[in-house]
Amino acid sequence: MANEQQAPAETKKTTEPQPSKRRFGWLNEAIVPLLAILTAVLIGAVIVFVSIPGNKLPTFDLNIYGSRSDWFFSTIPERLRVTLSAFTGLFSGAFGDWTKPSTIPVAISNTLVESTPYILAGLAVAVTFKAGLFNVGAEGQLLMGALGSVAVAAFMPQWFGVASLPAIIHLPAALLAGVIAGGLWGIIPGYLRAKTGAHEVITTIMLNYIALQVMDYLINGVMKDKSATLQRTPFIHENAALPRIISKATDPSLTGGQAYPRLFTTTSSTWDLRIHMGIVLAFLMVGFIWWLMNRTPKGFEIKTVGENPEAARYAGMSITGTVVGAMGLSGALAGLAGTSQVIGLEYNLKAVFSSGLGFDSLAIALLAKSNPIAIVPAALFWGALRTGAGAMQVNTGISINLIQIIQALVIMFIAADQIVRWIYRIKQAEGGKITFNRSWGK
Amino acid sequence: MKFTRARGVGLLGIFIAIVLLFAVNNSLGNKITETSKIQSIWDFTSTIRIPDSAKLKEDPKAPPVAAIELPTMITISLICGALILVGGTLIAKNPERGWVAPYMSSVIGFGFFSILLWAVANNSVDLSDTLSRVVRLGTPIAIGALAGIVCERSGVVNIGIEGMMLTAACFGYAAAAISARMIYGESLPANVVKGVVWLPLIIGILGAILTGGMMAALHAWLSIRFKVDQVISGTVINIMAVGITGFTRTNFLLKFESPLRAGLPQMPLGPLADIPLLGPILFDHKPITYLMILMVIGLNFFLFRTVWGLRTRAIGEHPKAADTVGINVNRMRYRNVIIGGMIAGVAGAWFSLEGSFGFDDGMTNGQGFISLAAMIFGKWNPIGAFGGSLLFSSADALQLKVQAYNFDLPSQFMQMLPYVVTLIVLAGVIGRAKPPAASGKVYEK
Numbered sequence: 036m037a038n039e040q041q042a043p044a045e046t047k048k049t050t051e052p053q054p055s056k057r058r059f060g061w062l063n064e065a066i067v068p069l070l071a072i073l074t075a076v077l078i079g080a081v082i083v084f085v086s087i088p089g090n091k092l093p094t095f096d097l098n099i100y101g102s103r104s105d106w107f108f109s110t111i112p113e114r115l116r117v118t119l120s121a122f123t124g125l126f127s128g129a130f131g132d133w134t135k136p137s138t139i140p141v142a143i144s145n146t147l148v149e150s151t152p153y154i155l156a157g158l159a160v161a162v163t164f165k166a167g168l169f170n171v172g173a174e175g176q177l178l179m180g181a182l183g184s185v186a187v188a189a190f191m192p193q194w195f196g197v198a199s200l201p202a203i204i205h206l207p208a209a210l211l212a213g214v215i216a217g218g219l220w221g222i223i224p225g226y227l228r229a230k231t232g233a234h235e236v237i238t239t240i241m242l243n244y245i246a247l248q249v250m251d252y253l254i255n256g257v258m259k260d261k262s263a264t265l266q267r268t269p270f271i272h273e274n275a276a277l278p279r280i281i282s283k284a285t286d287p288s289l290t291g292g293q294a295y296p297r298l299f300t301t302t303s304s305t306w307d308l309r310i311h312m313g314i315v316l317a318f319l320m321v322g323f324i325w326w327l328m329n330r331t332p333k334g335f336e337i338k339t340v341g342e343n344p345e346a347a348r349y350a351g352m353s354i355t356g357t358v359v360g361a362m363g364l365s366g367a368l369a370g371l372a373g374t375s376q377v378i379g380l381e382y383n384l385k386a387v388f389s390s391g392l393g394f395d396s397l398a399i400a401l402l403a404k405s406n407p408i409a410i411v412p413a414a415l416f417w418g419a420l421r422t423g424a425g426a427m428q429v430n431t432g433i434s435i436n437l438i439q440i441i442q443a444l445v446i447m448f449i450a451a452d453q454i455v456r457w458i459y460r461i462k463q464a465e466g467g468k469i470t471f472n473r474s475w476g477k
Numbered sequence: 478m479k480f481t482r483a484r485g486v487g488l489l490g491i492f493i494a495i496v497l498l499f500a501v502n503n504s505l506g507n508k509i510t511e512t513s514k515i516q517s518i519w520d521f522t523s524t525i526r527i528p529d530s531a532k533l534k535e536d537p538k539a540p541p542v543a544a545i546e547l548p549t550m551i552t553i554s555l556i557c558g559a560l561i562l563v564g565g566t567l568i569a570k571n572p573e574r575g576w577v578a579p580y581m582s583s584v585i586g587f588g589f590f591s592i593l594l595w596a597v598a599n600n601s602v603d604l605s606d607t608l609s610r611v612v613r614l615g616t617p618i619a620i621g622a623l624a625g626i627v628c629e630r631s632g633v634v635n636i637g638i639e640g641m642m643l644t645a646a647c648f649g650y651a652a653a654a655i656s657a658r659m660i661y662g663e664s665l666p667a668n669v670v671k672g673v674v675w676l677p678l679i680i681g682i683l684g685a686i687l688t689g690g691m692m693a694a695l696h697a698w699l700s701i702r703f704k705v706d707q708v709i710s711g712t713v714i715n716i717m718a719v720g721i722t723g724f725t726r727t728n729f730l731l732k733f734e735s736p737l738r739a740g741l742p743q744m745p746l747g748p749l750a751d752i753p754l755l756g757p758i759l760f761d762h763k764p765i766t767y768l769m770i771l772m773v774i775g776l777n778f779f780l781f782r783t784v785w786g787l788r789t790r791a792i793g794e795h796p797k798a799a800d801t802v803g804i805n806v807n808r809m810r811y812r813n814v815i816i817g818g819m820i821a822g823v824a825g826a827w828f829s830l831e832g833s834f835g836f837d838d839g840m841t842n843g844q845g846f847i848s849l850a851a852m853i854f855g856k857w858n859p860i861g862a863f864g865g866s867l868l869f870s871s872a873d874a875l876q877l878k879v880q881a882y883n884f885d886l887p888s889q890f891m892q893m894l895p896y897v898v899t900l901i902v903l904a905g906v907i908g909r910a911k912p913p914a915a916s917g918k919v920y921e922k
Contacts, residue, residue: 086729227903394715439724440720443717443720446709450713451699
């Protein structure tokens, strides 16, 4: 599964200028991430194999098996079967059950929907990696972006005292509000880092917790939907929503009287998909960041400051400006991720909104080696893993947390690529080590 | 006029003082109604009681040793006035060094005190209980900071303390629960039901220490053997901790029934605990809190008075020089990172065996990161880090304390207080704090 995911987009990588002109240069670069994923998934399989819950196996009976280890070994075929079904469940959850073609569009659409915030948040983290910063705050920036956009999308007509605004004003305003809110939340740690030397890892984590409390306060306070029993904001106005690409007509009575837009309307439930224009936005952003990083002086500045701050200072670049700018851009991208979730998918903001997206996006950026194009396959892989995990849990009773273990292992193997190279006997490539501005002070 | 750190901190202090003053004025003003006896905001009083801890055991209603009655508004105005005055001096004089940290600590400390007075206007608060809570909640932060000091003094940045604590909390609890089941079976025998079941709890603490050490060994292996960037390697630890503990909890701990019902007990130290004020603060705690105080003093001694400490500091400041005199830098770093992880394991045990009994997903709640901030605040010194921990834990204690009163500030703002304070302290202090020179740098011969 990992191979299928990674391969097509890696071919795109060749469009980037490569230091070596060898024909399969990209393969050399992709082989370690692929093997890292493979190894992590294999270890995950071992964990599943060992820890299958007892109700999926023959019960342990002292009279039949004698000891616990005898029982363990006698269950091996059954364990293998369950382990296999865990991974087929993972696959069919992510890409549909291929024996039943009607499930395929929904599953793939779910994977893409799941991947959308990952692409944007992964890009956000990748930008800061390029600048030598380690932004763990995507989570908080995403929350602030979601809050900003929902404030505009749900309440802006009230501010002007009208019933509704035309989509051409309302939708861009909602997007902009999310981007600005996220960007400001990113500028805070950037400014602190540049001016006071406070390490961004700690400040961004603190800001994540603060953002969570701010959201809790607003959702229970001024932004609460008074008519709802759940803690959530009112539904956003239909003119502020990102359209779905193809789905059935929704029932307005379920969504607070709002009829949300879609590009194509269908009546068949096979094509009733959740996929929305957010994915298009995400792809546009991938292109934009690639262009910014590789074709503009600003991108060059960011990369120089990241690789060698001393040289950048010597060349007359503003370190402060670049660090603040990179963090702001990163926050804006994360904010956009939150925005697309709110105005494209959920249509309101609930108390339980994002779970662990900040750390996931770190993993994605590391997996893609901060290459904006490679973010896409990495995020798709992650989205597939997340979508499939639910089906896996149903199949085997193995907790979804397994995915987090696999995720940590992937990062570990990517960061310590010597381990992978040592396991598979691959020669060391030159350069390409990830490092950050490491000490606590300035 | 140049904008410097001292001026920034002065400005922030003045801002906080003015906001506080207005907020208190406003909130107390709202409390005055036609029917109430109080007609002016200046008539509010906050009472601070110091209970008689010796007599309290026999008679819960024993009169307090002292009950200080402070006029709320006047006291807060005086505090804020003084803070504004010093802040103004800071802006005008722009001192080079030595002023920023004390001023910031006093802004935070006195600010908390004012909030406490504000919350208990026309009411009373038990001072010794509040302060003992500060020490209690400061325990995991202080221990985590010690773990960070051991690692960073030897040149390895340890962002993974949070993860080490979390895993240790999970497996420490698991060790205690499972060993209790193995020793006592389904339920505790009648003669130990009322007493404290020490053996499984000690096994739990040891299990937590071992787990912390193992996670730290992974961190050391990645960052020393494979020269992975230490921030990434710490992040790996943090993410893996969330995965492993969540997986263990849902797959095993939730289904496992243990006879153990309570964690580590309160252990008042005999007559010492009966001293008014001082007794409850220092001598009436649970075991790990005492252990924390011993560890702070112990690490201070070991770090600055022993060969091990000298070598540790040497490899953190100038590994090359240390190598030339025959210290094996990498072996020393391995050892220290693992020791640091074991210390973090003790903090983990605090969460699941002392602070509360049981394990919850993400129960460390960012305390590991706060302890790193405490370490930086204390300039990589055990005693200083202890002070920093108390500063941060007082935010937590205050937050829990004011929940009992009818307080105007929304609870969410009180809950974000520890994180805001951490942010302010980090931004204000760090430029003055110098980390060990080789901290974060891979050593290559």
